[in-house]
Amino acid sequence: MESREQFDERFMLxxxxxxxxxxxxxxxxxxxxxxxxxxxxxxxxxAHLYDQRDHAEIVALRHARERIADLTGATxxxxxxxxxxxxxxxxxxxxxxxxxxxxxxxxxxxPNPQVSGRGISRLRxxxxxxxxxxxxxxARAINDAFARSIRAGRPLVTLKTALSADGMxxxxxxxxxxxxxxxxxxxESRAEVQRMRHAADAVLTGIGxxxxxxxxxxxxxGLPRRRxxxxxxxxxRLRTPLDSQLVRSAHDDLLIFCDEQAATNRATALQAxxxxxxxxxxxxxxxxxxxxxxxxxxxxxxxxxxxxxGVLLECGSELNGAFLAQNxxxxxxxxxxxxxxxxxxxxxxxxxxxxxxxxQSLKKMSRTNFGADDCVAGVLRDPWG
Numbered sequence: 001m002e003s004r005e006q007f008d009e010r011f012m013l014x015x016x017x018x019x020x021x022x023x024x025x026x027x028x029x030x031x032x033x034x035x036x037x038x039x040x041x042x043x044x045x046x047a048h049l050y051d052q053r054d055h056a057e058i059v060a061l062r063h064a065r066e067r068i069a070d071l072t073g074a075t076x077x078x079x080x081x082x083x084x085x086x087x088x089x090x091x092x093x094x095x096x097x098x099x100x101x102x103x104x105x106x107x108x109x110x111p112n113p114q115v116s117g118r119g120i121s122r123l124r125x126x127x128x129x130x131x132x133x134x135x136x137x138x139a140r141a142i143n144d145a146f147a148r149s150i151r152a153g154r155p156l157v158t159l160k161t162a163l164s165a166d167g168m169x170x171x172x173x174x175x176x177x178x179x180x181x182x183x184x185x186x187x188e189s190r191a192e193v194q195r196m197r198h199a200a201d202a203v204l205t206g207i208g209x210x211x212x213x214x215x216x217x218x219x220x221x222g223l224p225r226r227r228x229x230x231x232x233x234x235x236x237r238l239r240t241p242l243d244s245q246l247v248r249s250a251h252d253d254l255l256i257f258c259d260e261q262a263a264t265n266r267a268t269a270l271q272a273x274x275x276x277x278x279x280x281x282x283x284x285x286x287x288x289x290x291x292x293x294x295x296x297x298x299x300x301x302x303x304x305x306x307x308x309x310g311v312l313l314e315c316g317s318e319l320n321g322a323f324l325a326q327n328x329x330x331x332x333x334x335x336x337x338x339x340x341x342x343x344x345x346x347x348x349x350x351x352x353x354x355x356x357x358x359x360q361s362l363k364k365m366s367r368t369n370f371g372a373d374d375c376v377a378g379v380l381r382d383p384w385g
Contacts (some may be wrong), residue, residue: 034060100116107139111147145310148383168345188371202230238266321350
């Protein structure tokens with residue numbers, strides 16, 4: 001016979017499935033799924049889609065009422081604590097109270113320190129039984145970017161890179177052809193990168209990568225998203241070529257950060273091509289040699305102001321090193337290819353040393369195979385912590 005714990009996990013798994021299906025459709029809000037259960041059967045379910053405003057609980061309750069008018073005594077499973085405050089919609093805790101549900105099972109509290117626990121307290125105050133923490137790690141992983149954004153005021157930063165068998169980023173410059181990317185990893189890994197781009201709000205690179213590889217940096221997963229992937233380039237002197245793939249494909253989705261001294265005529269030409277150019281402060285002189293002259297904290301603050309909650313780094317050695325040196329990386333995903341590179345190859349992060357040192361610092365580390373490639377992923381800091 002199924003235990004209470006197994007019963008709760010079974011329905012929370014469905015709520016988590018609903019939440020995961022909203023990748024690209026909920027940001028900058030959290031991804032939330034909800035299931036309404038009565039007499040051991042699902043009678044309603046829903047998820048939050050940003051453009052449709054209603055939170056997952058409201059969608060699930062409405063769906064349930066299409067089948068059963070009276071929800072008295074029902075149990076509700078929700079992946080994130082029901083809100084208790086007025087935002088774009090009313091408090092979900094009040095909607096659950098009005099529906100006279102008997103029990104609410106919550107995977108994790110709201111990461112916002114100012115509201116965390118208040119929705120649960122409101123439910124308990126009127127006698128609703130609340131169970132907290134069912135499949136919490138899985139629920140939190142879905143909303144790491146939201147948690148980092150709401151707690152720190154800046155986007156979650158994920159460093160993604162492909163490495164050779166000997167831990168290098170790319171062949172030496174002398175062995176490469178300009179504007180021709182060197183693929184270390186196979187098709188399976190590159191497909192996974194597209195899924196990572198789809199889950200991010202922005203992908204960020206530096207001018208060195210633009211000049212060397214002429215990347216497109218688009219989301220080619222084929223999955224729906226409510227707003228375009230923002231492509232971000234750090235280019236202090238505005239050297240991004242007007243005939244680059246990035247500029248030629250710009251359609252309100254390309255943002256270039258430069259410093260205050262960048263040439264005005266270059267900015268004008270890029271803007272005429274549909275590129276957004278934003279001037280920002282330079283780095284402190286003590287760290288100016290790490291990844292160029294642009295202040296990375298200012299970059300992240302500017303992205304946060306655009307409601308970007310998750311940034312994927314697809315950078316070269318200098319910027320990888322700069323983000324790591326300034327403790328601005330939250331997650332790391334390293335794709336290890338089976339092929340080694342020759343002497344003089346470019347290190348994965350300037351000034352950082354071997355990627356094995358980085359792997360030793362990872363928490364919640366996992367290993368996955370994508371074709372012949374080995375993928376190591378983990379976190380440097382808990383976005384919820």
